[in-house]
Amino acid sequence: MKINVRVKPFSREEKIIQSEDGKLIIWVKEGPFEGKANKAVIKMISRHFRIPQSKISIVCGHKNRNKIIEIK
Numbered sequence: 001m002k003i004n005v006r007v008k009p010f011s012r013e014e015k016i017i018q019s020e021d022g023k024l025i026i027w028v029k030e031g032p033f034e035g036k037a038n039k040a041v042i043k044m045i046s047r048h049f050r051i052p053q054s055k056i057s058i059v060c061g062h063k064n065r066n067k068i069i070e071i072k
Contacts, residue, residue, distance in 0.1 A: 007028060007066075016044055041069070042058070
């Protein structure tokens with residue numbers, strides 16, 4: 001399954017909501033340095049869907065706020 005995600009780094013709180021077009025919007029506290037925000041996104045998706053982090057990967061958008069996440 002592939003999910004379109006919009007990441008908002010440097011947020012005060014961490015949360016996930018689903019927008020009207022079906023895209024997940026994820027707020028993370030970490031910044032986009034050294035992949036910290038990407039790791040936080042994977043961790044939050046893991047908690048949200050209750051699946052292991054090893055089953056989640058970023059397919060597209062490693063250096064972009066818009067990402068495509070694949071869940072195996």
